[in-house]
Amino acid sequence: METAKKQEAVYTEPSDSAIGAFRAGTTNSGEIVISGLGKVYASKKSRFEALADIDLRIGSNEFVTIVGPSGCGKSTLLRIVAGLDELTDGSVTLDGDEVVGPGAERGMVFQGYTLFPWLTVRENIEYGPKLKGISTLERRTISNHFLKVIKLEKFASAYPKQLSGGMKQRVAIARALANRPKVLLMDEPFGALDAQTKLEMQEMLLEVWEKEKTTVLFITHDIEEAIFLSQRIVVMGANPGRILKTFHVKLPAQRTPEVREMPAFLALRRELGQLLKH
Numbered sequence: 001m002e003t004a005k006k007q008e009a010v011y012t013e014p015s016d017s018a019i020g021a022f023r024a025g026t027t028n029s030g031e032i033v034i035s036g037l038g039k040v041y042a043s044k045k046s047r048f049e050a051l052a053d054i055d056l057r058i059g060s061n062e063f064v065t066i067v068g069p070s071g072c073g074k075s076t077l078l079r080i081v082a083g084l085d086e087l088t089d090g091s092v093t094l095d096g097d098e099v100v101g102p103g104a105e106r107g108m109v110f111q112g113y114t115l116f117p118w119l120t121v122r123e124n125i126e127y128g129p130k131l132k133g134i135s136t137l138e139r140r141t142i143s144n145h146f147l148k149v150i151k152l153e154k155f156a157s158a159y160p161k162q163l164s165g166g167m168k169q170r171v172a173i174a175r176a177l178a179n180r181p182k183v184l185l186m187d188e189p190f191g192a193l194d195a196q197t198k199l200e201m202q203e204m205l206l207e208v209w210e211k212e213k214t215t216v217l218f219i220t221h222d223i224e225e226a227i228f229l230s231q232r233i234v235v236m237g238a239n240p241g242r243i244l245k246t247f248h249v250k251l252p253a254q255r256t257p258e259v260r261e262m263p264a265f266l267a268l269r270r271e272l273g274q275l276l277k278h
């Protein structure tokens, strides 16, 4: 429930521009600029530097993935961009505006299924638009659109417990997208799925990303997933959490399954594997 509550907070802030963009079907911007970001967790007894000197610009409609060892601060960084956690140094801006809290223009998808169990698939998708006061008729248009995008039209009236893990995660993505966010923040969204479902979800996500024109900041432990999805991969190191290296993924824009066999894919996989081993 903890997570559901936080997710809820993301949806409560009204964003007329997001609704307007949905109506007009216009392209979102969604440039994130992280400058000199630092995060210290401090209590009376201890002080822990979780993140230091993070500088990262994620362009409008770019797909950037963060990889790094457990505990290096990936989730902390994403939560700060989401406005769910506070930075202690530096700044984060979205299209020039400083991030000071959660907002509907930044949608979050976590590893767990943060669906409301008492709502149907359609109601889960319509939840954000409903909070914004969008009319029943228009909400229906929005949910129909996203049910189609995630290919779950037949499950509109089902409850989350009636769905498989992959299906639940598709609904979680649709729910985030229904707010027409400029940015999709995804923390190991496919981490709990079996290998086959994971591949299907990756392809679906790329389709959605192309169609919806959102900026995506994605966290994963899976190097192949990072290469397949991203335009750019950021490798973080620990103690303190910082950026070690950034890779531009030089693969065709159209990521067909064959891409996974390409020499550039295999070479990058090797390089990332070695970097993450140390």
Ligand SMILES: Nc1ncnc2c1ncn2[C@@H]1O[C@H](COP(=O)(O)OP(=O)(O)OP(=O)(O)O)[C@@H](O)[C@H]1O
Pocket (backbone or CB within 6 Å): 041, 048, 050, 068, 069, 070, 071, 072, 073, 074, 075, 076, 077
């Ligand atoms: N509320 C908190 N108070 C103190 N320390 C925290 C808090 N939240 C996170 N940390 C510490 O910050 C560091 C980074 O945590 P974070 O969850 O961001 O790592 P991560 O890279 O996402 O790891 P994983 O890959 O395991 O998910 C960890 O050492 C963690 O113990």
Ligand SMILES: [Mg+2]
Pocket (backbone or CB within 6 Å): 074, 075, 076, 187
């Ligand atoms: Mg994490």
